[in-house]
Amino acid sequence: MSLKLGVPSKGRLMEKTFSWFEKRGITLSRSGSEREYAGKVDGIDGVTLVLLSAGEIPRELASGRIHLGVTGTDLVHEKLPRWEQQVEQVSLLGFGQADLIIATPACWVDVDSLDDLDAVAAAFRKTHGHRLRIATKYHRLVREFLSDAGVADFTLVDSQGATEGTVVNETAEAIADITSTGETLRANHLKILSDGLILKSQATLWRSRVASYDTTDKQILTELLDRLS
Ligand SMILES: Nc1ncnc2c1ncn2[C@@H]1O[C@H](COP(=O)(O)OP(=O)(O)OP(=O)(O)O)[C@@H](O)[C@H]1O
Ligand SMILES: O=P(O)(O)OC[C@H]1O[C@H](OP(=O)(O)OP(=O)(O)O)[C@H](O)[C@@H]1O
DSSP states (O other): OOEEEEEESSHHHHHHHHHHHHTTTOEEEESSOTTOOBEEEESSSSEEEEEEOTTTHHHHHHHTSOSEEEEEHHHHHHHOTTHHHHEEEEEEOSOOOEEEEEEEETTOTTOOSHHHHHHHHHHHHHHHSSOEEEEESOHHHHHHHHHHTTOOSEEEEEOSSOTTHHHHTTSOSEEEEEESSSHHHHHTTEEEEEEEEEEEEOEEEEEESSSOOOHHHHHHHHHHHHHHO
């Protein structure tokens, strides 16, 4: 057997993950062309690199198909209910920092907090005959957060990308998405609610609690974690 390490297959997370391992003497690389999702590991024996979408890594860890994986806290918390039972946080990697937040149109001058959103949502339903729409891809986290905050009169609209555009495109009245510099929010005339921070996320190395580890795997895991610490 070999230990399977899942890493995002493209973009900023892939490059920064490769550099993070490189600094610790382990070289991860794509084995083929830009478009081939195969990879290799140099600097340690018995580890196989699996290139995956960042969004799929939580489920691969939870099913035990990979032993270790790098992805954001946001994606693990969203995709894995009771994530602590399925994965263990090994290391925060210090990049990919982003906040999952709730934002409304900047021109809603009377709306600053979740209480204000709740009031607007109730009024919105009466006026429009349907619930205020919040666009997001983080359905579980947003539902849980708003329910804890007592905001009830809303409906979630699925948005898998360009979520900030849904307000100007009139498919939603508010959004819940990741922000880093805040530029995308500003460009789309949105503002974050003062108490609208749902989660602070960053790229993290996770270990699957459900994958099977034979004696060799356990030895490799100990060596790898030793090198990475
Ligand atoms: N602007 C940003 N700055 C920093 N980190 C970000 C930013 N946007 C997203 N991230 C983080 O990057 C990770 C991957 O996000 P992304 O939305 O690219 O995943 P994905 O949709 O699964 O990717 P893919 O397109 O491969 O399926 C998440 O953990 C997210 O928090
Ligand atoms: O605060 P900022 O620095 O502007 O970054 C925030 C943006 O970055 C991410 O989008 P990404 O670029 O990954 O594209 P996406 O819309 O397809 O998710 C996220 O979904 C925001 O849209």
